[in-house]
Amino acid sequence: MDTDTQPDKRAWLRTIVDPLRPVARELLAASLFVNLLALAAPIFVMQVYDRVIGHSGLETLKGLVIGMVLVLAFDYVMRQSRGRVMQMVALRIDVEVGTRLFDKLMRLPLRTLEGRPTAFWQQLFRDVDALRNTLSGASAILLADLPFVFVFLGVIFVIGKPLAAVFLVMFLLFILLAWRSGRALADSAQREKNVTASRDALVAEIVAGRGIVKSVGLDRAVRPLWEERQAGAIEHAIQRGAVADGYVTIGTELTQMASILLTTVGAIYIIDHELSMGALVACNMLSARLYGPINQLVGAWKSFGGFRQSVDRLSELFAESEDRSEATMRLPRPNGRLTIENLNFAYEEDAPPSLGIERLDIVPGGVTAILGKNGSGKTTLLKVLMGLYPPAKGRVLLDGADIAQFSRGELASWIGYVPQDTLLFNASVRDNIAYGAPGCSDEQILAAARAAGVHDVIADMPKGYATGIGEAGSKLSAGQRQRIAIARALVGNPPVLLLDEPSASLDRQAEEDLRATMAELAKTRTVVVVTHSPVLLPACRDVVVLDRGHLLAAGPAAEVLPRLFGTRPAAAPQQPPKPNPAAAVPPHQMQARVTP
Structure with a gap:
């Protein structure tokens, strides 16, 4: 052989x-x-x-x-x-x-x-x-x-x-x-x-x-x-x-x-x-x-x-296998409805599944928060939703179509992503934003920067959008890098936006601004955010709670959060309360559909 x-x-x-x-x-x-x-x-x-x-x-x-x-x-x-x-x-x-x-x-x-x-x-x-x-x-x-x-x-x-x-x-x-x-x-x-x-x-x-x-x-x-x-x-x-x-x-x-x-x-x-x-x-x-x-x-x-x-x-x-380069079907710009069916994903073939979700729907028109302890599979879930990690079993649907049918380029244009560890290149601010949608116009770049709440910050820089940011954005603060990464994800106007701990490097005022930005963005797209920040939770319409890769609770925030925390959290508590598993959604509701 x-x-x-x-x-x-x-x-x-x-x-x-x-x-x-x-x-x-x-x-x-x-x-x-x-x-x-x-x-x-x-x-x-x-x-x-x-x-x-x-x-x-x-x-x-x-x-x-x-x-x-x-x-x-x-x-x-x-x-x-x-x-x-x-x-x-x-x-x-x-x-x-x-x-x-x-x-x-x-x-x-x-x-x-x-x-x-x-x-x-x-x-x-x-x-x-x-x-x-x-x-x-x-x-x-x-x-x-x-x-x-x-x-x-x-x-x-x-x-x-x-x-x-x-x-x-x-x-x-x-x-x-x-x-x-x-x-x-x-x-x-x-x-x-x-x-x-x-x-x-x-x-x-x-x-x-x-x-x-x-x-x-x-x-x-x-x-x-x-x-x-x-x-x-x-x-x-x-x-x-x-x-x-x-x-x-x-x-x-x-x-x-x-x-x-x-x-x-x-x-x-x-x-x-x-x-x-x-x-x-x-x-x-x-x-x-x-x-x-x-x-x-x-x-x-x-x-x-x-x-x-x-x-x-x-x-x-x-000789290695590649991502799909051509789609098997044509799909107009999606509305942004995400569905998971009978999904299992493991990092190794013989290892136990890192994710195991039977059913989960995320519908457009609001912010969906993904909560859970460290290592519960939140970031893994985002990568599965983007098609970066193909599941061993089950499928992920976008507007009812299996995302495995689409090319990596199409999925990247439909699903914007802001990772927890921001990566910027040694180029100008404008170039780093434009990398999210090659060939985009200056108007699109300005609109994305304003939507991300970073336009005023860029305007105050010595050379504005032509300012060089250094290797990996070393000339910028962590919060500025985070905002520019959000603008890069938005420049192509994707119907789905996934954010992984977007407020980790932001101060209190910046978090509140981001909360308002998320609420505004969610009016026209699906926004999914992994967060531990109590400041962002009031902007979330729905909540998904993971525990060891399994769905612990899912549903409207007004119903899930009181059960999860024991009481409804304040608009901006100083410290996030610890989840109380005993007060979480009971097992027969773990497959609840996330709806408005």
């Missing part, structure tokens, strides 16, 4: 390489001329020794020099042409593989993206560099030159036939060295890469949380971890380097041994008048062209091993 599926996994590579076959023929043609022209120098030296020096042939020397000048000029042109071919290949690989990788990442399901560390996804883009360097760099030229080694071996047989046996034996020794070094370097490079990946993953986590690391003083705790992984990476790097250096040294010694042996045997044949002095010198020059590529192959195995690993990683990624 593995032999059948492996070619399919690498089908993407063939689609990249196959169109490059004409370019590869140009490369081989250029390499042919470059290597044939390389024969000119040894032949020139042989002729000078045998015909010019011994016969004082100055006219012959003049002709040979003129010929070599022309050869060198043509060689320069051919090498430049080969370099341009390599640049074109590099550009094509960068564009096609890089674009395909980015598009693939954007189409992967969220669970797949969350299943690997950040360092893994960063490594994939370095794998694109490995492909480019191998297919269009020195490694590609080395592979193009390798077949012409047999051409030089054939010329040696012609001009220095008595030395052929020496060349043949040394050539076989170099081949054996290259094969053995390739296996050894592949094993050591794989061990080094595994340890280095672990270290890079830790560094990525430290950099991502650098603010917490600095403020809490976590450097004392993470330093031993880093030192341990760094020591392991250094140890394996030294081991791999020692293996590589050992084989390179052996290759160098073989080269010198070959030169000494060639000169010794050649001298004997010259004394016996079976070989000319010029032929011996020419064969010595040709030996460098013969052993050079094979000796380079000894040091290039690391690159080839990295190339194979990069291809394997990219092949596994491109």
Whole structure:
């Protein structure tokens, strides 16, 4: 089965390489001329020794020099042409593989993206560099030159036939060295890469949380971890380097041994008048062209091993299943009614369900609050409603249509989302809002900012909407980042708006403003908010209470909240009262439909 599926996994590579076959023929043609022209120098030296020096042939020397000048000029042109071919290949690989990788990442399901560390996804883009360097760099030229080694071996047989046996034996020794070094370097490079990946993953986590690391003083705790992984990476790097250096040294010694042996045997044949002095010198020059590529192959195995690993990683990624890219049915702009039927969702196949809801309806025209303890499944429920987490059983309906039928792009345009951890990009305020609906007009951006209650704040900034916000919005306060994220979710005017703890970074006045904003937005769309804030609860028409992934209570806020808290909460209590499970909705009402 593995032999059948492996070619399919690498089908993407063939689609990249196959169109490059004409370019590869140009490369081989250029390499042919470059290597044939390389024969000119040894032949020139042989002729000078045998015909010019011994016969004082100055006219012959003049002709040979003129010929070599022309050869060198043509060689320069051919090498430049080969370099341009390599640049074109590099550009094509960068564009096609890089674009395909980015598009693939954007189409992967969220669970797949969350299943690997950040360092893994960063490594994939370095794998694109490995492909480019191998297919269009020195490694590609080395592979193009390798077949012409047999051409030089054939010329040696012609001009220095008595030395052929020496060349043949040394050539076989170099081949054996290259094969053995390739296996050894592949094993050591794989061990080094595994340890280095672990270290890079830790560094990525430290950099991502650098603010917490600095403020809490976590450097004392993470330093031993880093030192341990760094020591392991250094140890394996030294081991791999020692293996590589050992084989390179052996290759160098073989080269010198070959030169000494060639000169010794050649001298004997010259004394016996079976070989000319010029032929011996020419064969010595040709030996460098013969052993050079094979000796380079000894040091290039690391690159080839990295190339194979990069291809394997990219092949596994491109074989991953994707989000739906095209809808199976057309649906006009929904009204925003959300329905859950017999839903079960688990993060792992063998794990107990993280969510288990038999029936839940959320209707437009009001704010629905989702309450529950930490870890009760509130954020998971939002991601299931958006289609980011496909349920193992059951379905989610939008206006009566299963959301599994629609593409990720359509769902994103219909369901706005403000996550608990706000993500902004290092761009202007306007750009960050516009990312929610690419191609939107300035009027839409202004309307979204006003609806989110952040327009006045932006107007007071030094450059208004053109103000840069820094990396991840570092130049803004947490509340400003939250409001801009809400504006980004609203710029496409989605019929459904999901908010995950939107007031976590807001002060009391900002919370009250957000409550008024939510009430206004809910007049024309479905608003679902996960919150622990008592300030936002008075704006909620309906309440859904989760406990350990199951529906504990659902219904109008005026009925559920008194049972949940024991009494009706004040409009803005200072501390949220703790839920009283004993006073919650009884079990026979747990599947109550959320209605106005």
